[in-house]
Amino acid sequence: MGLKYAFLGNVPPGDYDYTYCPSCGKPVIKREYFWVSEINLKGGRCAYCGERVLDHY
Numbered sequence: 001m002g003l004k005y006a007f008l009g010n011v012p013p014g015d016y017d018y019t020y021c022p023s024c025g026k027p028v029i030k031r032e033y034f035w036v037s038e039i040n041l042k043g044g045r046c047a048y049c050g051e052r053v054l055d056h057y
């Protein structure tokens, strides 16, 4: 709730870099250009299922 994607229409798809949980497939890190817009991690683990998904963070 409260998430805003105001810039979705302005950015080509190739400029997104999403990291998906290898276990449940949900996007746990959403990067646009060089900043992180959303992180669904808890201590390096997926906030949804608890799978460890930390790779380059």
Ligand SMILES: [Zn+2]
Pocket: 021, 022, 023, 024, 025, 026, 046, 047, 048, 049, 050, 051
């Ligand atoms: Zn997961």
